[in-house]
Each structure stands twice: as C-alpha cells, then as structure tokens.
Amino acid sequence: MNNLDFSVVIQAWPYLWSGLLFxxxxxAVAFVVGLVLGTCLALVQHFEVPVLGKLVRGYVALMRSIxxxxxxxxxxxxxxIVLGHLGGSGRPIPxxxxxxxxxxxxxxxxxxxxxxxxxxxxxxxRGQFExxxxxxxxxxxxxxxxxxxxxxxxxxxIILSQTIxxxxxxxxxxxxxxxxLLGAASKLAQLNGRLVExxxxxxVVYLAISSAASQCVASLRKRYAIAGLRR
Amino acid sequence: xxxxLLEQTADGQRYIDWLVSGLGxxxxxxxxxxWIAFAVGVVVGIGRTVQNRxxxxxxxxxxxxxxxxxxxxxxxxWYFVLPEILPASLGNAIKQIPPPWGSFFPALVCLGLYxxxxxxxxxRAGIEAxxxxxxEAASALGLGGYPTYRYIVVxxxxxxxxxxxxxxxxxxxxxxxxxxxxxxxxxxxxARQISEATFQTFTxxxxxxxxxxxxxxxxxxxxxxxxRAVRIPGTGPADDAVRPGATHAIEPIDSLPDAMEVVK
Numbered sequence: 001m002n003n004l005d006f007s008v009v010i011q012a013w014p015y016l017w018s019g020l021l022f023x024x025x026x027x028a029v030a031f032v033v034g035l036v037l038g039t040c041l042a043l044v045q046h047f048e049v050p051v052l053g054k055l056v057r058g059y060v061a062l063m064r065s066i067x068x069x070x071x072x073x074x075x076x077x078x079x080x081i082v083l084g085h086l087g088g089s090g091r092p093i094p095x096x097x098x099x100x101x102x103x104x105x106x107x108x109x110x111x112x113x114x115x116x117x118x119x120x121x122x123x124x125x126r127g128q129f130e131x132x133x134x135x136x137x138x139x140x141x142x143x144x145x146x147x148x149x150x151x152x153x154x155x156x157x158i159i160l161s162q163t164i165x166x167x168x169x170x171x172x173x174x175x176x177x178x179x180x181l182l183g184a185a186s187k188l189a190q191l192n193g194r195l196v197e198x199x200x201x202x203x204v205v206y207l208a209i210s211s212a213a214s215q216c217v218a219s220l221r222k223r224y225a226i227a228g229l230r231r
Numbered sequence: 232x233x234x235x236l237l238e239q240t241a242d243g244q245r246y247i248d249w250l251v252s253g254l255g256x257x258x259x260x261x262x263x264x265x266w267i268a269f270a271v272g273v274v275v276g277i278g279r280t281v282q283n284r285x286x287x288x289x290x291x292x293x294x295x296x297x298x299x300x301x302x303x304x305x306x307x308x309w310y311f312v313l314p315e316i317l318p319a320s321l322g323n324a325i326k327q328i329p330p331p332w333g334s335f336f337p338a339l340v341c342l343g344l345y346x347x348x349x350x351x352x353x354x355r356a357g358i359e360a361x362x363x364x365x366x367e368a369a370s371a372l373g374l375g376g377y378p379t380y381r382y383i384v385v386x387x388x389x390x391x392x393x394x395x396x397x398x399x400x401x402x403x404x405x406x407x408x409x410x411x412x413x414x415x416x417x418x419x420x421x422a423r424q425i426s427e428a429t430f431q432t433f434t435x436x437x438x439x440x441x442x443x444x445x446x447x448x449x450x451x452x453x454x455x456x457x458x459r460a461v462r463i464p465g466t467g468p469a470d471d472a473v474r475p476g477a478t479h480a481i482e483p484i485d486s487l488p489d490a491m492e493v494v495k
Binding site: 061062064066067069070074168169171172174175186200202203206214 | 295296298299300301302303304305307308311312315316401405406407408409411412419422423426432433436439440443444446447448
C-alpha cells in the first residue's frame with residue numbers, strides 16, 4: 001500500500017478525459033446503429049421473410065455465441081477485404097482500428113438489440129394486431145404507429161440496461177490498442193509506472209457512470225411503465 | 232481449408248495442438264469459474280432478500296461494484312493492482328506464481344466474482360418471484376429463517392431461474408476470452424497466434440469460431456436438459472425457451488425476462 005500518489009491522475013486527466021469521450025462516442029454510435037439495424041433484423045425475423053429470415057437468425061445466433069474480442073479480431077481482418085471487393089479493386093482497403101471498432105460494435109450490438117425487440121414483438125397482445133386490422137391500417141402503419149412504439153416502450157429498460165453493458169464492453173477495444181478510457185489509462189500507466197492509481201481511478205469512473213445510469217434506468221422503469229401493467 | 236492446422240509449428244507441435252490447449256484453458260476457466268460464481272452468487276442473492284439490513288446492504292454493494300465495472304478492468308485490477316496493494320511479501324509471492332498459473336488464477340477469481348454478481352441478481356429475482364404464501368406457510372409450520380430458506384425458498388427459486396441462468400453460462404465461457412489480455416493463452420489467443428504464425432487468418436479464426444459455436448450449443452442444450460429434469464411439476468414447459476416461435480400463446484407483455492439483459 002506504499003505511497004499511492006493520485007496527483008499523477010490529475011496531470012493525466014486531459015488524456016483520460018479524451019479517452020472517456022471516445023468510449024462514450026463509441027457507445028452512442030453503437031447504440032444508434034445497433035438499435036436501428038437491430039429493429040430491422042427483428043422485423044425480418046418476425047415476418048419470417050424467406051431465406052433472409054433464416055440468414056438473419058443465423059447471424060444473430062452466431063454473434064451471440066462467440067466472444068466480442070473474437071468478433072473484433074474477425075472484423076479487423078474481414079472488413080478491409082469486404083470493402084476491397086465492394087470497391088471493385090479486389091484489394092483489401094485498410095480502415096484502421098477506430099473504424100473497425102465503430103463498425104464492429106454497431107453490427108455486434110444489432111444482434112443483441114434485435115433479440116430484445118424480437119421477444120418484445122412476440123409479447124404484444126394479439127388484440128393489438130386485430131384492432132389494427134379492424135381499423136384497416138396497412139401493415140406499415142400497424143407496425144410504425146401501434147406495435148413498435150409499444151415494443152420499444154416495454155423493452156426500453158432492457159434496451160437501456162443492455163446499453164450500459166455496451167458501455168462497459170467498449171473497454172474491450174483495448175485489444176485493438178485504441179485509446180478509450182481504459183486504453184488511455186494503460187498507455188499512461190506504461191509511461192509513468194503508476195498503474196495502481198490509473199486502474200483504480202478508471203475503475204471508479206466506470207463504476208460511477210454505470211451505476212448512475214442503472215439508477216436512472218430503475219427510476220425510468222417505475223415512471224414509464226404502461227399504466228395498468230404490473231411490473 | 233483447415234489443412235494448415237495439421238502442419239508443424241516451430242516448436243514441433245501441430246497448430247491444432249495449440250487450439251486444443253487453448254480450448255483446455257477456456258474450458259477450465261469457464262468450468263471452475265462457474266462454480267465459484269454459482270456458490271458466491273447464491274449466497275449474495277440470498278443476502279439481497281433477507282430482513283437483516285446490514286447484510287442486505289453488503290450484498291447490494293457487492294452486486295453494484297462487480298456489475299458496474301467492466302470485466303476487462305476487473306481483470307487488470309486482480310492481475311496488476313492486487314499484488315501491489317497487498318503487503319509486499321504476499322504481493323511478491325503472487326507475482327512469483329509461474330505462468331500460466333500466474334494469469335489463470337487472477338482470471339479465475341475475476342470471472343467467478345464478476346459472474347457471481349449477475350447470478351446473485353437472478354437468484355434474487357427468483358426468490359422475489361415466489362408467492363408470499365410459501366414463506367407464510369413455512370412460518371405457520373414453525374420453521375425459522377434458516378430452514379425456510381434452506382428447504383422452501385432457495386430450492387424453488389433455483390429451479391425457477393434455470394432458463395435465465397443459461398445466458399450466464401454462455402456469458403462466462405465467452406468472457407474467458409478477456410483473459411487473453413493478461414496473457415493467458417486461451418482459445419481466442421491461440422487463434423490469433425496461429426493467424427500470426429501462418430497468415431491463414433480465415434482458417435485460424437474460423438476454427439475458433441466453430442469451437443465457440445459448439446460450446447454455445449452444448450451449453451444451451453445442457454441447460455435445457457437440466458431445466459426439463461428439475462422443473463417444478465405443473466409449472467408448464469418453458470416452450471418458448473426451447474423452441475422459439477413454436478407456440479402462438481400470448482405472453483403477458485410484462486413477462487420480458489430480465490435475463491434478456493444479456494452478457495457477451
């Protein structure tokens with residue numbers, strides 16, 4: 001326990017701060033991309049679109065079965081090759097670790113969000129669909145105005161909890177040597193040898209952000225429960 | 232395409248031997264980590280539900296801390312930070328542990344205690360889902376606090392939560408890959424090493440992916456089997472969990488399991 005010196009952390013703060021901003025940016029992008037794409041994936045499965053539905057199901061099962069670190073390695077290797085083929089040159093186009101991280105997290109989280117929404121879609125009372133039919137709403141309007149809003153509302157606590165886990169998982173970009181909050185701390189720790197202080201401080205930062213966010217989710221859950229539904 | 236796995240490595244083995252050794256570490260970590268997680272998780276989960284305020288507060292603190300710090304950061308805390316903040320003699324003794332055990336034990340403790348926090352929440356949810364009458368009947372029969380938990384509450388709660396524990400089982404074996412950051416050569420690390428040695432990235436990662444898929448399938452089927460074996464008679468089959476989409480039964484809209492808050 002000899003001579004912990006947290007003043008190094010104060011000096012290091014601007015660098016840690018920029019790392020934290022990267023973590024938050026990655027979380028935000030992955031949340032938006034993941035949720036939009038995930039909703040599409042869920043709908044494709046829900047409508048049992050021929051061929052595509054099966055493909056999507058396989059994709060989701062695959063993503064949920066392998067570790068995120070392996071997915072990061074895969075995408076770091078695959079995305080340049082795929083882009084090369086799309087670009088027509090056939091030669092891999094290097095995109096760098098940052099882009100890899102954004103693309104991977106977006107596509108990876110989509111699998112998890114789609115599973116939440118798919119379960120949510122199945123949980124909607126049949127009467128809702130029947131009522132929409134009785135009102136002669138088109139399929140698009142049914143989902144756009146009646147079904148999806150309910151699903152998103154009911155699933156929002158789970159979606160948000162998932163997003164908190166996503167925020168914690170962004171630390172795994174460490175394996176791509178990116179400078180997120182953890183990456184910044186570990187790079188500084190290697191320079192100044194103060195790894196105890198560095199890791200303790202960022203642990204506290206992660207803890208504070210995640211638990212504050214979970215408290216918010218818990219109170220949202222209470223406040224926005226659909227009236228009449230016991231929770 | 233997998234032929235390269237049978238080629239000789241620089242150290243006289245075959246590449247597939249590297250994968251098998253990686254799989255061994257992954258399984259060892261997941262298996263022993265699971266029992267730590269289960270034991271600690273059940274105790275903490277029970278602690279969350281007892282009347283004793285300090286105990287409940289401690290259990291809550293445990294869950295908050297271990298659930299809200301990324302598992303990778305926890306890994307670093309156990310591996311880098313713990314030996315430094317312990318008394319010097321003990322810390323040095325920990326640093327002297329030869330590899331790979333020097334990475335294995337911190338990883339084991341880390342994954343066990345991290346997963347325990349998640350299991351504790353499931354156990355708590357299971358206990359709270361039991362009808363109140365169970366506890367009331369137990370006290371009407373003159374059972375004290377301990378026998379009530381031991382014979383009435385916990386056995387029922389554990390049987391209830393088996394479907395949601397599936398995602399924790401899947402979580403712990405996937406999280407074993409985080410141990411590569413502290414130098415444990417588990418499956419993902421070996422796949423990366425093979426890819427670097429042979430430049431056959433597709434083959435190396437593909438093989439690892441297939442192994443993880445097989446593990447996921449085994450974990451899933453195994454838990455479904457356990458669920459069927461110990462399900463409380465009369466509580467109805469968890470058909471959806473086993474055959475998603477097979478039934479059109481209407482689920483109550485608030486029945487989205489909290490376990491959907493999945494681990495990676």
